[in-house]
Amino acid sequence: MDLSTINPAILLASLMIASTPILLAAIGELVAEKSGVLNLGVEGMMITGAICGFIAAVETGSPTMGFLAAAVGGAVLSMTFGILTQFFLSNQVATGLALTLFGLGLSSLMGQSYVGLKPPPVGDINFGPLADIPFLGRVLFQHDAMVYVSILIVAAVWAFLKFTRAGLILRAVGESHGAAHALGYKVVAVRLAAIAFGGACAGLGGAYLSLVRVPQWTEGMTAGAGWIALAIVVFGSWKPWRVLIGAYLFGGVTVLQLNLQAAGVEVPVEYLSMSPYLITILVLVIMSSGRGRAALNAPASLGRTFHASS
Amino acid sequence: MADPLLKLDGLTKAYPGVVANDGVSFQIMPGEVHALLGENGAGKSTLVKMIYGLVKPDAGKMSMRGATYEPATPHAARASGVAMVFQHFSLFDALNVAENVALGMENPPKPRQLARRIREVSETYGLPLDPDRLVGDLSAGERQRVEIIRCLLQDPKLLIMDEPTSVLTPQEVDILFETLRKLQSEGTSILYISHKLEEIRALCDGATILRLGKVVGTCDPKATSAREMAELMVGTALHTPSREEKAPGEVVLKMTDLSVKSANPFGTSLKNVNLTVQAGEVVGIGGVAGNGQDELLAALSGEARVADAAVTLNGQPIGALGPNARRKLGLLAAPEERLGHAAAPDMSLTENALLTGAVREGLVSNGFLKWADAKSFAETIIEKFDVRTPGPENAARSLSGGNLQKFVIGREILQRPVCLVVNQPTWGVDASAAAAIRQALLDLAENGAALVVISQDLDELMEISDRFAALNEGRLSEPRPAKGLTVDEIGLMMGGAHDMEVAHVDG
Numbered sequence: 034m035d036l037s038t039i040n041p042a043i044l045l046a047s048l049m050i051a052s053t054p055i056l057l058a059a060i061g062e063l064v065a066e067k068s069g070v071l072n073l074g075v076e077g078m079m080i081t082g083a084i085c086g087f088i089a090a091v092e093t094g095s096p097t098m099g100f101l102a103a104a105v106g107g108a109v110l111s112m113t114f115g116i117l118t119q120f121f122l123s124n125q126v127a128t129g130l131a132l133t134l135f136g137l138g139l140s141s142l143m144g145q146s147y148v149g150l151k152p153p154p155v156g157d158i159n160f161g162p163l164a165d166i167p168f169l170g171r172v173l174f175q176h177d178a179m180v181y182v183s184i185l186i187v188a189a190v191w192a193f194l195k196f197t198r199a200g201l202i203l204r205a206v207g208e209s210h211g212a213a214h215a216l217g218y219k220v221v222a223v224r225l226a227a228i229a230f231g232g233a234c235a236g237l238g239g240a241y242l243s244l245v246r247v248p249q250w251t252e253g254m255t256a257g258a259g260w261i262a263l264a265i266v267v268f269g270s271w272k273p274w275r276v277l278i279g280a281y282l283f284g285g286v287t288v289l290q291l292n293l294q295a296a297g298v299e300v301p302v303e304y305l306s307m308s309p310y311l312i313t314i315l316v317l318v319i320m321s322s323g324r325g326r327a328a329l330n331a332p333a334s335l336g337r338t339f340h341a342s343s
Numbered sequence: 344m345a346d347p348l349l350k351l352d353g354l355t356k357a358y359p360g361v362v363a364n365d366g367v368s369f370q371i372m373p374g375e376v377h378a379l380l381g382e383n384g385a386g387k388s389t390l391v392k393m394i395y396g397l398v399k400p401d402a403g404k405m406s407m408r409g410a411t412y413e414p415a416t417p418h419a420a421r422a423s424g425v426a427m428v429f430q431h432f433s434l435f436d437a438l439n440v441a442e443n444v445a446l447g448m449e450n451p452p453k454p455r456q457l458a459r460r461i462r463e464v465s466e467t468y469g470l471p472l473d474p475d476r477l478v479g480d481l482s483a484g485e486r487q488r489v490e491i492i493r494c495l496l497q498d499p500k501l502l503i504m505d506e507p508t509s510v511l512t513p514q515e516v517d518i519l520f521e522t523l524r525k526l527q528s529e530g531t532s533i534l535y536i537s538h539k540l541e542e543i544r545a546l547c548d549g550a551t552i553l554r555l556g557k558v559v560g561t562c563d564p565k566a567t568s569a570r571e572m573a574e575l576m577v578g579t580a581l582h583t584p585s586r587e588e589k590a591p592g593e594v595v596l597k598m599t600d601l602s603v604k605s606a607n608p609f610g611t612s613l614k615n616v617n618l619t620v621q622a623g624e625v626v627g628i629g630g631v632a633g634n635g636q637d638e639l640l641a642a643l644s645g646e647a648r649v650a651d652a653a654v655t656l657n658g659q660p661i662g663a664l665g666p667n668a669r670r671k672l673g674l675l676a677a678p679e680e681r682l683g684h685a686a687a688p689d690m691s692l693t694e695n696a697l698l699t700g701a702v703r704e705g706l707v708s709n710g711f712l713k714w715a716d717a718k719s720f721a722e723t724i725i726e727k728f729d730v731r732t733p734g735p736e737n738a739a740r741s742l743s744g745g746n747l748q749k750f751v752i753g754r755e756i757l758q759r760p761v762c763l764v765v766n767q768p769t770w771g772v773d774a775s776a777a778a779a780i781r782q783a784l785l786d787l788a789e790n791g792a793a794l795v796v797i798s799q800d801l802d803e804l805m806e807i808s809d810r811f812a813a814l815n816e817g818r819l820s821e822p823r824p825a826k827g828l829t830v831d832e833i834g835l836m837m838g839g840a841h842d843m844e845v846a847h848v849d850g
Contacts, residue, residue, distance in 0.1 A: 198445070205435050205446050212433040215397065216447055217417030333437060 039292045042171040045285075049176060050246060052284025053183050054079070054238040054255075058262035059269075059276045060187050061234025066266060067194060068227035069207035071336035073129025074114050075235050076259025077136020082107040082236025083243040084140040087152055087250045090240075096155045100179065100240050107236020108229045110136060115228040119221045122338050133259070141252040148251065152244050155179070179241050184277070186234065191273040203227060207332035210339040220339050235259065261310065268317030270330045275320065283313040346409055348373045348532045349394070349501055354403035356389055363389035365556040366403070371501065376523065376533045378543040378564060381553035382576055382773040387536050390553070391503050394534070395427045396420035421449050426494035427503040428487070436479030436609055440489055443478050447493040464495050468522045479609040483632050484515045491522070502526065503534045508542060512631055513801075513834035520546055538576070538774075539802075540569035554578055577774050591809065592622030593657075595793035596643075596674070596762045601653045601662075603642045611635045613642060616819040618812065620762065620793040625784065627808030627825060628797045630837050635817040636766055636797050637679065643764045643795065644676035645669040656762060670702045673761030677751050679770065679797075681744065685751040688740040692732065695739050696721035696754055703758040720757075728753030729779065745772040752780055762793040769803060781807050801833060813837045 058075050065072050072078075085106030090099025114132045117123045158181070160174040194200040206213045206223045214220050242258070243250055261283055269275035286309040294305055347370035354367045364386045371377045381387050392398040394405065396414030405412045407423060414420035420427075434443050441458050445451040452460065458474040465472040470488040478489060487507060494502055504523075508516045523533055523546065535547055543550060544564045552560045552575045560575050596619070603613040613635050620626050630636065641647040643654065645666035654662040656674050664672075678684045686695045697717040701707045706717045721735035728749045732742055739747060752768055768784065769777035785807055788794050797814075798804050804811060805825055812822035815838035823836075 198451070201438075201442055201446060205438065205442075208435040208437050209433075212435060213446075215417070215429060215433040217396065217421075218446075330437070 036296055036298075038296055042168050044288060044292060045172040046175065047288045048281060048285040049172075049180050050284075051288050052280045053180050054241045054246065055258050055262050055265065055283060056183050056187065056277060056280035057179075057238035057241065058235040058259055059265045059280055060183075060190055060273060061231035061238075062262055063266045063269075063271055063273060063276055064190060064194075064203070064234075065224075065227045065231035066335055067207045067271060067332055068203050068224050069210060069332050069334035069337065069339070070118065070224050070228055070231075071125045071129065072111065072114055072132070072228060072231055073126060073263065074111070074132025074136065074259075075231075075262050076255055076257070077133035077139075078107040078110050078232045078235035079136075079239035079242075079259045079262075080140040080253070080255045081110045081136045082239030083254060084144045084147070084239075084250060085236065086240025087147060087243040088143065090152045090244055091147060091150055094153050096153055096244055099152065099244055100237060103236040103240030104233040105236070107232040107234070107239065109232070110139075111228050111232025111235070112225070114232075115225045118338070119224055119228075122340055125336050125338070137253060144250050144252065150249065152248050155245050155248075177245055179237070179245065183237075183241075187273050187277050194273070204332070207334055210334045210337070214339070214341055220341070224339075235262075238262070261313070264314060265317065268314060268320070270320075271332065272330065275317075278320075279313060279317050282316055283309050286312050347371060348375075348408060349412070349534075350406045351390075351394075352404045352406070354390065354393060354400045354405065356386075356393060356398060356400050362556050364393070364400075367553070367556070367558055368403075369551040369558065369561065371532050371534060373500075373532055374527055374530045375549060376527055376535055376547045378547040378550035379534060379536045379553065380538065380540075380543065380550055380572060380576055382538070385553040385576070386556040387553055388505065389556075391427065391505060391534065391536065394420070394501075395425060395503060418449060421447075421497060424498070424500035425503065426497055426499035426501070427505070428490045428494060428507055429505055434478050434486055434489060437477065439475055439477050440472055440481075441474035443489055444474070444493045444496065447490075448497060460496060461492055465492050468492075468495065468525065469518060470522065482634075484511050487511065487519075491519075495526075499531060501532045501534060503536070505536045506538075507535075508537065508539060512837040513830045515631075516542065540564075540572050543572070544569060552576055573774065591624040592791065594619050595622050595657055596620040596795070597655045598642075599653055599655075601642060601649060603638050603647050603649055605635075605638050606641070606647065607637075610638060611817045613638045613819075614817045618795075618819060618822060620795055622791050622793050623788055624810065625788050625794040625796060625808045626822060627804035627811045628795060628814060628819070629799070629801055629804050629811065629833065630814035632799055634814045634838075635819075636814060638817070639814065639819075640676060640678055640764060640766045640797060643674065644678070645674075667702055670699065670758075673703075673759075674764070675699070675703075675755045675758055675760040675762070676764040677755050677766070677768065679766040681747050681751060682740065686739040686747060689738055691738055692725070692730075692735040692742075692750060693718045693721045695750075696724060696735070699754060700758055724750055724753040724757055727757065728783070729776075745776045748772050749776060749780060752783065756783055756787050760787070760792050762795070763787060764795040764797070766797040767799065768796060769798075769800065777803070801830070811836075 058079055062072060062075050082103035086099040086103030089102030090096050114128055117128050118125050155177045157175050157177050164170045164174040194204060202218055203223055206218060206220050210220045239255060242254055247254060265276055265279035269279045290305040290308050294302060350370040352368050354364050356364045367390060379387050389398060393400050396417045396419050412423060414423060441454060441461060444461060445457060451457055461472060461474045470492060472488050472492060478486060507519065511519060527533060537543055547564045550562050550564045551558055554576060562572065598616050598618045601613060601616040605612045611634055642649055645664055649662040651660040651663040656672055661669055661672060682688045687698065697706050697712060700720055704720050706713050706720065718735055724730065725732060725735060730750045731746050752765065755763055769780050772780065781803065784794060796807065808825040810822040811825040811828060813820045813836035820836045
């Protein structure tokens with residue numbers, strides 16, 4: 034065992050990379066759930082985004098095009114969920130599960146001829162002198178654009194929900210769709226928009242895996258990241274900054290346990306592998322305890338089917 | 344004579360299988376308080392939804408100040424100066440007062456200005472409100488203030504109020520009326536929907552009466568007696584429940600320092616409730632909704648477990664027993680919410696009869712259901728309580744509210760309870776069915792059962808109770824003989840007017 038091989042700066046830097054896919058997926062799901070839609074298809078939308086982004090990036094040679102295609106692919110897939118649940122009033126839980134299975138199958142079909150290819154590299158943003166600050170420069174200022182975009186999205190979602198009228202309407206729809214309808218707000222339209230946003234974010238998260246984190250295409254490469262994103266939203270009490278903490282915590286423990294494995298710590302590998310899941314859930318449960326307040330923050334209409342009966 | 348503010352001409356709206364409104368015409372003058380009267384299901388709600396742009400009429404015209412008025416959405420209606428206070432509040436529990444108000448406005452000002460405006464307007468009209476409080480923490484009366492303030496901030500020309508007083512104490516009703524009169528003096532017209540006839544006589548200038556979707560009459564409420572209006576609404580003469588005086592018997596149900604923590608984060612916990620109910624006695628429990636009624640029912644039915652000695656039935660402690668064990672001993676309950684609490688909406692009436700009747704009616708043997716017996720039990724309920732349905736195989740959801748209410752109350756009564764607890768037994772039930780349910784409850788007491796009737800309808804409680812007590816913020820007042828209680832005394836038992844004050848009429 035040799036813990037000195039673990040470099041804290043590189044550890045923290047790779048934490049941000051490891052967390053970004055989950056953070057993107059979780060913040061999208063947060064918006065969808067705030068509008069009252071429980072979309073369990075995050076995993077399916079992520080992997081569809083991963084392959085859409087991968088194909089587009091390989092074909093055009095541009096990672097930017099890849100990320101755009103991933104967002105569009107995730108949003109399009111989420112619209113099948115949106116149409117089924119919002120117009121045909123299907124059960125959200127069952128439809129979401131089906132979406133995950135469908136996404137996994139669809140992506141492996143689309144990705145058949147892309148196995149083993151290398152995507153065009155995604156360059157780091159040049160912060161000039163900032164990147165040369167000892168330690169901090171390595172941790173914070175030597176990443177690709179998507180890391181910063183994901184943080185900007187979190188900030189934007191937070192400000193949107195807190196300060197804008199549109200955000201207030203979205204929260205109102207998630208809180209009581211009946212009352213929102215009675216006041217003349219278009220519940221279905223708001224929810225479709227939120228689902229599409231959730232799909233686009235999940236797609237971006239997936240593409241980050243296939244274009245930056247791994248970077249190549251393998252079937253089922255999301256490996257449960259979508260489910261962790263769902264859990265982070267719930268245990269983060271539907272608060273954007275808590276979701277960020279949750280995602281970074283998960284990413285951090287993942288990277289740390291990989292490093293520990295490499296350093297040969299005498300703990301069975303299985304325990305190390307399960308540690309990110311356990312620790313993330315534990316910490317978020319403790320943060321969201323004090324049941325009253327957490328219950329208050331849950332959208333009251335979450336998962337309930339809305340039908341304008343009047 | 345001036346032009347009418349709003350004129351309805353032949354409005355018709357049909358839903359599959361039912362004509363909700365059939366050629367409804369009437370008009371409202373500027374500054375008039377106009378009452379819209381009718382039983383549940385007479386089409387009042389559909390009519391106001393058309394005026395508020397939520398529902399599109401199939402035929403007929405509306406005009407406002409002579410110009411065609413066809414609101415496609417509530418936004419359009421609000422832009423034309425129509426505002427509405429909903430019967431079931433259109434409020435969002437987890438948002439604060441200011442956010443709720445902003446959601447009901449077309450062009451809300453900046454949050455800080457809005458908070459100031461809310462304070463100003465609420466002071467002027469004697470309805471104090473703190474814009475930063477969460478709506479979920481407000482009392483029913485305060486929530487209604489939020490709705491009213493939301494309307495007032497838009498300077499409405501026509502204010503629609505759908506059963507505004509059903510959740511208020513008598514003192515709060517008086518203050519609301521002061522506010523409405525002040526609005527009226529400023530030239531605002533009010534369309535006031537209610538079936539509380541004395542209120543309408545006190546407040547309104549004109550009335551239109553609906554029955555089965557049609558206008559069956561208009562009257563001047565100040566010159567018409569409440570009974571005449573009631574008979575216009577129902578279409579037949581009313582039967583008033585009656586029974587003979589009888590001395591109550593032994594103590595059946597006893598609650599001692601009963602405290603229950605509410606299961607709902609916005610609910611009210613019960614605090615040290617003490618009450619005894621004797622055989623053959625009806626104890627009425629009043630109070631504004633959300634002051635612990637649901638929790639009291641849960642504590643008595645067994646849904647919420649309490650300390651064993653806190654509730655006793657015939658001297659036996661039952662506080663720690665669950666609903667079925669209590670049923671076996673004869674303590675039955677019928678909760679307020681019909682669909683989803685008292686009855687399972689998608690299950691048939693037979694299955695619903697089985698769900699609570701299994702224990703006392705012996706509808707189960709060795710874990711197997713006795714379908715034939717269950718069916719005949721359901722048929723007995725349907726026959727004895729005049730439930731209008733094609734048969735017991737129909738889903739509970741398919742019954743109208745009043746019919747289902749007759750079924751769920753009848754189901755408990757026919758199980759020969761030793762003690763029956765009901766919450767809102769006639770909520771949303773038309774007058775003749777309500778009279779039948781009350782009569783059945785009185786007959787049950789006559790036969791020696793102890794009854795606890797929780798209701799928000801004070802007239803009902805005064806009609807059937809022997810003793811009356813009120814719930815206020817989870818505390819139960821000292822019960823008093825119902826005979827001779829005045830409305831003022833009841834109001835004070837219910838907590839008076841909270842912190843409301845009379846509108847500054849000169850403001």
